[in-house]
Amino acid sequence: MADDPLPESGTPPRWRRRKEARPQEIVAAALDVFTERGFAATRLEEIAARAGISKGTLYLYFPNKEELFKAVVRSAIVPNLEMAEHLLHDFPGPSMEILAQLLEGIGGRIMATKVGGIPKLMIAEAGNFPDLARFYLDEVINRGFRVIGAVIERGVARGEFRPVNVAHTVRLVIAPVLMIAVWRSSFEPVEGKPLDVRGLLAEHLDHLRRALQPEGPGGDEA
Numbered sequence: 001m002a003d004d005p006l007p008e009s010g011t012p013p014r015w016r017r018r019k020e021a022r023p024q025e026i027v028a029a030a031l032d033v034f035t036e037r038g039f040a041a042t043r044l045e046e047i048a049a050r051a052g053i054s055k056g057t058l059y060l061y062f063p064n065k066e067e068l069f070k071a072v073v074r075s076a077i078v079p080n081l082e083m084a085e086h087l088l089h090d091f092p093g094p095s096m097e098i099l100a101q102l103l104e105g106i107g108g109r110i111m112a113t114k115v116g117g118i119p120k121l122m123i124a125e126a127g128n129f130p131d132l133a134r135f136y137l138d139e140v141i142n143r144g145f146r147v148i149g150a151v152i153e154r155g156v157a158r159g160e161f162r163p164v165n166v167a168h169t170v171r172l173v174i175a176p177v178l179m180i181a182v183w184r185s186s187f188e189p190v191e192g193k194p195l196d197v198r199g200l201l202a203e204h205l206d207h208l209r210r211a212l213q214p215e216g217p218g219g220d221e222a
Contacts, residue, residue: 023061026051027075030068035117035185039069039125039132070135076115077140080105084147088154095155096212099173100205102148106177107201116181123182145170152212161212169212176204 029050033042044065048058062068084102091098110116126133148170155161180197188195 022051022053022057023071024075026053026058026061026068027071030072031076031114034069034072034121035114038121039065039129044068066129066132069132073118073136073140076113077118078143080109081140081143081147084144088147088150095151095158095160096205096209098151098154099148099208102151103173103177103201103205104198107180107197110177110181110184110197117185119178119181120185123178144174148173155212159214162214164212173208176200 026047030042030047033047033050037046042065044058045055047068048055051058058068062071083105087098087101091101122133122136126136149166152161152164152166152169152173156163156166180195180200183195184197
């Protein structure tokens with residue numbers, strides 16, 4: 001049987017658009033449920049219901065919960081890593097400005113979306129799901145570390161930063177971001193007031209500028 005012809009407008013029929021959009025709708029629903037309930041407690045029936053489909057339909061796109069979680073990470077986090085890599089490659093200005101844009105971009109995602117719940121989920125459940133922990137380490141953490149490490153090496157090579165242990169410094173750069181993600185999803189509701197994410201990041205960047213400032217002329221001679 002031939003495919004149904006497109007309407008004169010050339011727009012696919014509503015049912016066809018719906019089918020094509022369904023994987024993204026499932027992933028969006030999964031992000032909500034995973035960050036609300038954690039990986040272990042999440043059931044595929046809940047995700048299917050949140051997406052407005054049957055569990056059988058969900059299995060047409062994702063064979064199990066692990067693969068669906070990986071799809072969530074690749075959809076919600078990996079594109080931001082790709083943007084960071086492009087920024088590092090294309091930005092002509094100071095290396096500290098790259099760090100500022102990276103940290104402010106991450107902070108904006110934490111504030112505006114549920115993506116900030118994923119690091120907390122991984123911290124809590126990595127020990128019980130080592131395969132997922134390895135996946136997250138390879139595709140998110142190590143990739144992000146490489147970008148930040150390359151920014152630091154760039155700054156040192158250009159004389160913008162003093163020589164430092166790059167591996168240790170990368171972890172120090174990221175540590176406050178992890179604290180923000182964990183605090184917002186775990187303690188902010190208990191404390192009853194919003195965390196000043198922008199203020200914390202601004203203070204963190206000020207500390208980084210001082211810590212990485214080269215010694216000698218134009219640097220900190222104190």
